[in-house]
Amino acid sequence: MGSQKRSKNSQERKNFIMKNESFACNYCGKENDPLKGGCRNHCKYCLYSKHVDDKIPGDRESKCGQLMQPLELDNSGSKGYVIVHKCTKCGKEIRNKTAPDDSIEAIIALSKHKEL
Ligand SMILES: [Zn+2]
Ligand SMILES: [Zn+2]
Numbered sequence: 001m002g003s004q005k006r007s008k009n010s011q012e013r014k015n016f017i018m019k020n021e022s023f024a025c026n027y028c029g030k031e032n033d034p035l036k037g038g039c040r041n042h043c044k045y046c047l048y049s050k051h052v053d054d055k056i057p058g059d060r061e062s063k064c065g066q067l068m069q070p071l072e073l074d075n076s077g078s079k080g081y082v083i084v085h086k087c088t089k090c091g092k093e094i095r096n097k098t099a100p101d102d103s104i105e106a107i108i109a110l111s112k113h114k115e116l
Contacts, residue, residue, distance in 0.1 A: 022034050022040075025048060026048070027046050032045075042070070042102075044103055045103050047106045049085045050065065051067075051089070051092060066089035068088065068092075071093070072110065073098075073110045083098055
């Protein structure tokens with residue numbers, strides 16, 4: 001019997017983490033494929049998101065885990081449009097870039113919502 005003790009010298013990275021995996025939407029139940037060349041962080045059909053990130057996008061540190069409702073569409077200049085998501089439980093707001101294959105009908109509905 002022998003036990004080896006090794007000191008791990010790994011540094012934790014705390015910068016932007018890209019998570020790109022398929023998931024079933026908690027709101028509409030539809031399956032979302034991973035986004036090519038990007039990071040899928042909201043449902044492309046109904047635009048709902050899930051509160052999984054705490055301080056930085058992709059950290060998955062939040063223990064909230066509740067649905068995030070798409071509040072409004074915001075134009076961020078040359079980078080295109082961002083969706084402002086608000087958590088239905090804790091009220092945290094997170095801005096997410098729209099994906100190229102987001103439902104155009106949902107995007108239009110959201111943009112009209114802002115004008116009202
Ligand atoms: Zn959905
Ligand atoms: Zn929350």
